[in-house]
Amino acid sequence: MGGGDAAVEEGTFLTRFASKVFIIHRRPELRAAKDLQEKARQNPRVEFILNAVVEEIHGTDQVEYLTIVRNGQREKLQVDGVFIFVGFVPNTELFEEPIERDKQGHLVTDAHMQTSLKGIFAAGDVRSQLTRQITTAVGDGTTAAVAVQHYIESLVAEEARSGDPQPVG
Numbered sequence: 001m002g003g004g005d006a007a008v009e010e011g012t013f014l015t016r017f018a019s020k021v022f023i024i025h026r027r028p029e030l031r032a033a034k035d036l037q038e039k040a041r042q043n044p045r046v047e048f049i050l051n052a053v054v055e056e057i058h059g060t061d062q063v064e065y066l067t068i069v070r071n072g073q074r075e076k077l078q079v080d081g082v083f084i085f086v087g088f089v090p091n092t093e094l095f096e097e098p099i100e101r102d103k104q105g106h107l108v109t110d111a112h113m114q115t116s117l118k119g120i121f122a123a124g125d126v127r128s129q130l131t132r133q134i135t136t137a138v139g140d141g142t143t144a145a146v147a148v149q150h151y152i153e154s155l156v157a158e159e160a161r162s163g164d165p166q167p168v169g
Contacts, residue, residue, distance in 0.1 A: 003023070005031075014083060021047070024052050030050075062081075090106045092106070099120060113143050
């Protein structure tokens with residue numbers, strides 16, 4: 001369900017496992033990039049249902065069908081499963097300082113997970129990267145934790161050399 005890049009890309013990906021994938025979007029047009037739309041439209045296993053919302057998922061022991069509302073009319077849509085994909089909106093507004101972001105708003109980091117603002121590190125889905133999965137988030141977190149430890153140790157060593165307390169961050 002959805003019409004942005006993430007929904008269209010994931011819907012197309014699901015055709016590897018399903019004989020038919022319905023991409024249901026509440027608007028009359030998709031918001032996904034044109035190349036993603038074209039790839040999905042060329043896939044015979046993808047069907048778009050526009051101007052529609054899922055009202056209810058039905059089934060006893062498994063999904064059997066959906067009630068969708070399309071153009072104000074209720075319809076029954078036979079399906080074997082539902083995959084809800086809402087996309088990614090990075091929660092990065094907590095930073096008042098100007099930190100470099102990509103065009104989607106994700107924080108840009110170096111290999112040590114440090115952002116463009118010295119002392120601020122980012123890991124997981126808020127970071128600009130190719131994939132957004134638990135495995136990459138865990139790896140990012142490990143890298144960031146080690147990098148933060150080294151960063152703090154360098155501040156402590158600098159303070160010891162200078163004799164002046166240094167602010168952390």
